[in-house]
Amino acid sequence: MATMRETYNVLLSAQKKRARGAPAYSIFVNRPVGRLLATLAFHLGWTPNQVTLVSALFTFTGIGLLAFAPLSVPLGVAIWLLLALGYAWDSADGQVARLRGGGSLAGEWLDHVVDAVKTSALHLAVLIGAYRWLGEVQPWLLVPIVFTIVANSTFFAMLLNDLLKQKRGVPTAIERGGSSTLRSLLVLPTDYGFLCLAFVTWGWFPVFQVVYALFALAAVLFWAAALVKWFRDMTAVDAALTSA
Template identity: 40%
Template sequence: MSRLTTAQARHALASAQKSGAGVPAYLRWVNRPLGGQVAVIAAAWGWSPNGVTALSATFGALGVGVLAGVTAWWAGPVAAVLLLLGYILDSADGQLARIQRRGGPAGEWLDHVVDGIRAPLVHIAIAIHLLRTDAALWLVLMAALFSALVSAWFLSQLLAEKLLPKQPRDASDASAGILTSFVKQPHDTSTTYLALVFLGLPLVFAVLYTALFAWHVLMFSGSLRRKYVQLAAL
């Protein structure tokens, strides 16, 4: 595909941008806008969406590698930066596909595969880091359980989207959309990445990580019940 000018790319993105209603706060107001800027640059440079996805996966792999392989205090902050950069690129690939009108099942599938691998690997890497730094065994086990939980939630959401009828979005109540964005924020992967900044402070990280795990357990339990009731009613 021929390269677009920056102005053309911005115009194409503005006319094909997704609604942010109900999306977690960081994703809505930080990650998507930054991903859009990257997508515009990528379009001007002639990059492909799959190439951006591959770059996102590379940053994610580097972040996971730092977490699992480095025990120094700076491992958490560096891993957080790498994972957040990967997250920006994860948002950019879809926006680039819309700019270039190259979206399709293959690209969406690849994007979901990368997400499905990266999410549990982050918690497995956290478990390895905690084990190597002589953290409490219960915290290590919780990180391992966290990896299974995020995988199960990811699969549950994908299957529900496939099996349940499409529901139109109601964007009439902007304030409710804003509230929902903040309520959903702990579920966004950026919250886990930002918590890694405190990995070198064991007590602070343990409190934050435990609270995040407890929130996921409660919300996932409610989500499972809600989806089962919806599916059973079909």
């Protein structure tokens, strides 16, 4: 049987292309950490679905603490670690699938469903935790509500983009590749892994309010620009197919 180093090198050589616009944390931090976790999981004999469930365990433990645990500085650090580890394990499940010869539709379905629940639950947990901390309804509570809408619709639109393009034989963002380092850095504020770092400030709630609101603003600006671009892309695909 291959050693862990040999398995790691296999993953490194078989690394999939970067999706166009993939943010920096996901590329330069989360994917390498996920590769290490995938190597470990493979040698433990775990299946991709088991890795997905481990990811969910870390993520939703952090989300639960965010919503219901007493607010403190150590808690914020713990939430960040749990969310970051959940994200890294989320990167590992696909890599384990590649080591085992390929994934399954059921596994891909499970992965996307967990991601969809996480996308909404994180910001709703912020809403609950913030209300418990503030003790009353305040205008700032609109921030996690807006963030929930934006994050959820962005996630849905990205999946729909790939689904519709694949249906019509058009290369997806991952198939096209070509994400530059500069582009990855520019979209860093929209990176889920980078957002996880904001929860380090959860114990300093006034600081967190500002940091989280800035992330929300970045998400809204990206969402608005991306929706316009994606609609134009779909219009262009329609035009190309009509003229073919």
